[in-house]
Amino acid sequence: MDAQMLTIAQARQELDKGNVSAVELTRACLRIIEALDDKLNACLLVDTEGALAAAEKADERLRQGERGALLGIPYLAKDILMTKGLKTTAASKILENYIAPFSATVIERLEKAGAILLGKANLDEFAHGSSTENSAYGVTKNPWDLSRVPGGSSGGSASAVAAGLCFFALGTDTGGSIRQPASFCNLVGLKPSYGRVSRFGLLSMASSTDTAGPLTRSVEDAALVLGVIAGKDELDATSLNLPVEDYAKDLNQGIKGLRIGVVRSDLNDGLDKEIKESFEKSLISIQKEGAEIIDIELPYSKYSVPVYYVITPSELSSNLARFDGIGWGMSVEESHNLLSFYKENRGHGFGPEAKRRIMLGTFALSAGYADAYYKKAQAVRELIKLDFENAFKQVDVILTPTAPHPAFKIGAQVNDPLAMYLEDIYLSGASLAGLPAISVPGGFVSEEGKDLPYGWQFIAPMMQEKLLLKTAAAWEKINNYSKRRPSF
Numbered sequence: 055m056d057a058q059m060l061t062i063a064q065a066r067q068e069l070d071k072g073n074v075s076a077v078e079l080t081r082a083c084l085r086i087i088e089a090l091d092d093k094l095n096a097c098l099l100v101d102t103e104g105a106l107a108a109a110e111k112a113d114e115r116l117r118q119g120e121r122g123a124l125l126g127i128p129y130l131a132k133d134i135l136m137t138k139g140l141k142t143t144a145a146s147k148i149l150e151n152y153i154a155p156f157s158a159t160v161i162e163r164l165e166k167a168g169a170i171l172l173g174k175a176n177l178d179e180f181a182h183g184s185s186t187e188n189s190a191y192g193v194t195k196n197p198w199d200l201s202r203v204p205g206g207s208s209g210g211s212a213s214a215v216a217a218g219l220c221f222f223a224l225g226t227d228t229g230g231s232i233r234q235p236a237s238f239c240n241l242v243g244l245k246p247s248y249g250r251v252s253r254f255g256l257l258s259m260a261s262s263t264d265t266a267g268p269l270t271r272s273v274e275d276a277a278l279v280l281g282v283i284a285g286k287d288e289l290d291a292t293s294l295n296l297p298v299e300d301y302a303k304d305l306n307q308g309i310k311g312l313r314i315g316v317v318r319s320d321l322n323d324g325l326d327k328e329i330k331e332s333f334e335k336s337l338i339s340i341q342k343e344g345a346e347i348i349d350i351e352l353p354y355s356k357y358s359v360p361v362y363y364v365i366t367p368s369e370l371s372s373n374l375a376r377f378d379g380i381g382w383g384m385s386v387e388e389s390h391n392l393l394s395f396y397k398e399n400r401g402h403g404f405g406p407e408a409k410r411r412i413m414l415g416t417f418a419l420s421a422g423y424a425d426a427y428y429k430k431a432q433a434v435r436e437l438i439k440l441d442f443e444n445a446f447k448q449v450d451v452i453l454t455p456t457a458p459h460p461a462f463k464i465g466a467q468v469n470d471p472l473a474m475y476l477e478d479i480y481l482s483g484a485s486l487a488g489l490p491a492i493s494v495p496g497g498f499v500s501e502e503g504k505d506l507p508y509g510w511q512f513i514a515p516m517m518q519e520k521l522l523l524k525t526a527a528a529w530e531k532i533n534n535y536s537k538r539r540p541s542f
């Protein structure tokens with residue numbers, strides 16, 4: 055069984071027919087991890103024993119005749135999601151030895167459904183970044199070209215799914231961290247609506263935009279995972295009490311008559327020329343499927359990156375205040391007084407990007423500046439939301455490129471935070487507005503003899519995941535991009 059080639063839906067059929075067992079699928083993934091992860095550095099922890107024990111349980115349930123979308127399917131979780139009894143580091147030194155006392159709700163829901171947790175995936179420290187270069191445990195490599203980043207911050211999750219280390223992975227997306235790595239690794243990456251999926255047990259970055267969602271090898275697979283992790287959670291007051299739909303049903307209805315909005319002015323100089331041409335060609339093939347392409351404007355979208363980089367550092371500077379060396383996280387023994395104890399722990403525990411953001415956020419919230427920065431940013435955020443509301447009076451979904459270019463070289467942007475922040479140009483708007491968005495494979499460009507993938511992003515109105523997935527599935531069907539695997 056070449057696990058690397060299968061989608062969840064395909065593995066599901068093999069499991070249900072008894073052609074393969076969950077233990078065999080798990081062993082196949084563990085073998086691939088063993089063979090490839092030295093090169094990729096996608097995994098921060100592999101729980102061989104736990105995974106095999108879970109696989110045996112899943113096989114027992116299958117033998118009893120139980121069936122379920124993810125029963126017996128192995129996956130990895132971004133290491134910012136708490137996993138009971140296993141280390142959860144957020145790729146930070148400050149949590150180097152932290153063992154979570156409980157699991158995130160999404161992890162619990164997957165466990166109940168019989169999915170098999172293989173281990174934890176690498177990320178940018180506390181999910182700050184677009185390249186996974188901010189991990190305290192080394193950069194993850196992109197399987198399409200090992201000299202390039204996999205994107206971030208869910209880069210370990212993306213690299214692992216693309217290289218076949220697991221059937222799907224959980225990521226988190228605060229301002230693009232599921233969608234951008236999906237685009238860099240030729241995957242489907244779904245950021246659910248804010249409130250659709252519980253955040254309980256997700257170590258908070260920016261509480262007002264944090265979401266958890268899947269990285270998968272097909273749109274159907276993303277729908278299957280969403281169906282398991284979505285829904286109200288008493289432990290997360292911001293999770294919404296709405297029915298969980300069967301997201302994988304009716305994915306093949308097509309897009310005849312669908313109105314798709316495109317912001318032409320956003321396809322500007324920053325966008326790679328080949329990707330721009332390919333985007334325009336894609337619009338034509340989408341029209342051939344019977345959808346209507348409508349030009350729209352999102353006048354405030356040009357402020358979404360600056361607004362995002364005031365609001366999220368503000369929130370995270372407060373969220374990261376709890377890591378002080380007392381209660382959780384590392385603890386430096388020798389200190390002369392409380393202040394030097396804090397300084398020691400936070401000074402050694404946090405990496406440079408976390409420190410930069412803590413300082414930015416603390417500044418933006420401080421007396422005398424909060425009105426000029428934080429409150430102003432919140433006001434503009436409302437205008438960005440209104441832009442989307444107005445656009446959705448005219449169109450059903452919005453289509454954009456996911457990222458302005460394909461995966462960049464490791465090290466190329468690491469000393470240029472501004473360039474790194476501009477990675478989010480197409481992504482932060484949907485995050486600030488809480489809207490569901492998905493990145494799907496959009497094609498390939500060739501650089502230095504290597505094929506590098508890029509993605510298209512669809513954005514839908516609040517809680518319209520079904521419409522979003524149907525649209526993405528229609529696009530997936532008119533090309534074969536998502537079937538391609540890296541050949542390294």
Ligand code: GLN
Nearest residue numbers: 181183227228229230231
């Ligand atoms: N690139 C964004 C940032 O660095 C995305 C982070 C995220 O979604 N977790 O903030």
